Amino acid sequence: MSKRNKIPPEISDHWPEIFNDIEIKSVPIEYLRSLHIHFLDGKVWEINLEKNKRSNQSPNDIENSLEDLIEEYEDVIDTIDFRLDTEKVKNDITKRTKVFMKKRK
Numbered sequence: 485m486s487k488r489n490k491i492p493p494e495i496s497d498h499w500p501e502i503f504n505d506i507e508i509k510s511v512p513i514e515y516l517r518s519l520h521i522h523f524l525d526g527k528v529w530e531i532n533l534e535k536n537k538r539s540n541q542s543p544n545d546i547e548n549s550l551e552d553l554i555e556e557y558e559d560v561i562d563t564i565d566f567r568l569d570t571e572k573v574k575n576d577i578t579k580r581t582k583v584f585m586k587k588r589k
């Protein structure tokens with residue numbers, strides 16, 4: 485399992501019984517709060533996705549813009565830190581689990 489795909493401790497500590505064993509393959513835009521792009525020259529850009537969501541941009545438009553940005557700068561990007569909205573993830577998982585368990589009775 486790649487270390488890159490594991491959830492960082494500051495996230496897994498929020499809800500350890502669920503987040504500790506998760507390996508990330510992809511994250512829907514609606515679960516991201518922001519991105520911190522770290523460049524090879526030491527610069528860091530913070531992209532606040534909450535502002536984009538409030539501006540009524542579609543998740544598809546936001547995703548396409550991010551893909552274009554990352555593709556344009558990929559040669560000078562060191563790392564990208566995706567900041568999750570852990571409360572939204574937790575609420576959605578809890579809600580879906582309750583619905584699932586009710587249907588199983």
